Amino acid sequence: MYYKKLVAEDLYLSPIDVNDAPIFAKWFNNCDIAQMYSKGGLSDYFTEQKAREKLEQYISNNEYRFEVIRLSDDKPIGLFSINEVDMQNRTCRIGGFIGDEQNRGKGYGTQALKMICDMAFFAFGMRTIFTRVHSYNTPSLKTVNKVGFKKVGTLKDFIVFNNKFYDHLYFQLMPKDFYKNFTSYYKRGNNFSAHITDLLNRE
Numbered sequence: 001m002y003y004k005k006l007v008a009e010d011l012y013l014s015p016i017d018v019n020d021a022p023i024f025a026k027w028f029n030n031c032d033i034a035q036m037y038s039k040g041g042l043s044d045y046f047t048e049q050k051a052r053e054k055l056e057q058y059i060s061n062n063e064y065r066f067e068v069i070r071l072s073d074d075k076p077i078g079l080f081s082i083n084e085v086d087m088q089n090r091t092c093r094i095g096g097f098i099g100d101e102q103n104r105g106k107g108y109g110t111q112a113l114k115m116i117c118d119m120a121f122f123a124f125g126m127r128t129i130f131t132r133v134h135s136y137n138t139p140s141l142k143t144v145n146k147v148g149f150k151k152v153g154t155l156k157d158f159i160v161f162n163n164k165f166y167d168h169l170y171f172q173l174m175p176k177d178f179y180k181n182f183t184s185y186y187k188r189g190n191n192f193s194a195h196i197t198d199l200l201n202r203e
């Protein structure tokens with residue numbers, strides 16, 4: 001069962017349905033996801049049972065991971081999450097993936113990234129967000145740039161991919177750089193979010 005926590009454009013974010021464990025097992029075993037999303041987790045031995053346990057762990061740990069569901073047919077197409085939430089400093093890390101190759105390159109990744117950032121700023125009250133990307137992950141680098149993230153750091157030769165060393169890049173997103181491009185996200189009807197307006201005025 002899916003729930004529309006946040007709806008925008010073609011997608012919505014829903015709490016995870018553990019009955020989707022077979023779909024997640026397929027995604028976690030996907031070569032691109034293993035090599036782009038995690039740190040080379042291709043050798044991880046992912047069964048359906050292990051996927052179910054991982055999803056149950058996400059839920060019981062109160063981790064903020066959301067299934068990305070397509071509005072037109074209510075089909076799950078990916079997972080995006082808000083991690084490492086620091087309530088004192090109001091910071092977090094975001095990440096995610098679009099599971100099946102045929103659903104990539106259609107704009108869904110950019111849409112889902114916008115939604116999870118909006119969720120972090122608007123609903124979680126975060127002040128700033130960071131994310132990490134392997135330097136060889138061109139689609140991800142494009143999506144983070146499109147959404148307004150700025151590169152803030154580099155771990156040199158940190159990732160081994162195809163027997164070569166690659167940098168691991170850190171990006172940070174400030175509310176101003178996000179909402180200046182996506183004003184409709186914080187305007188929400190005729191009402192501006194007080195929290196977002198406050199953040200924008202402080203920068």
Ligand SMILES: CC(C)(COP(=O)(O)OP(=O)(O)OC[C@H]1O[C@@H](n2cnc3c(N)ncnc32)[C@H](O)[C@@H]1OP(=O)(O)O)[C@@H](O)C(=O)NCCC(=O)NCCS
Pocket residue numbers: 032033036037095096097098099103104105106107108109110111132133134137138139140142143
């Ligand atoms: C990274 C990812 C989330 C992007 O989502 P997506 O739906 O494929 O991306 P979009 O369709 O929104 O495209 C965003 C940009 O990337 C480009 N792009 C998409 N796939 C590409 C590819 N294979 N090669 C080069 N550019 C690509 C698009 O053309 C677009 O750029 P443009 O607007 O300049 O044309 C998705 O590809 C994915 O899940 N990959 C595997 C896991 C992963 O890398 N997760 C992120 C870890 S940080």
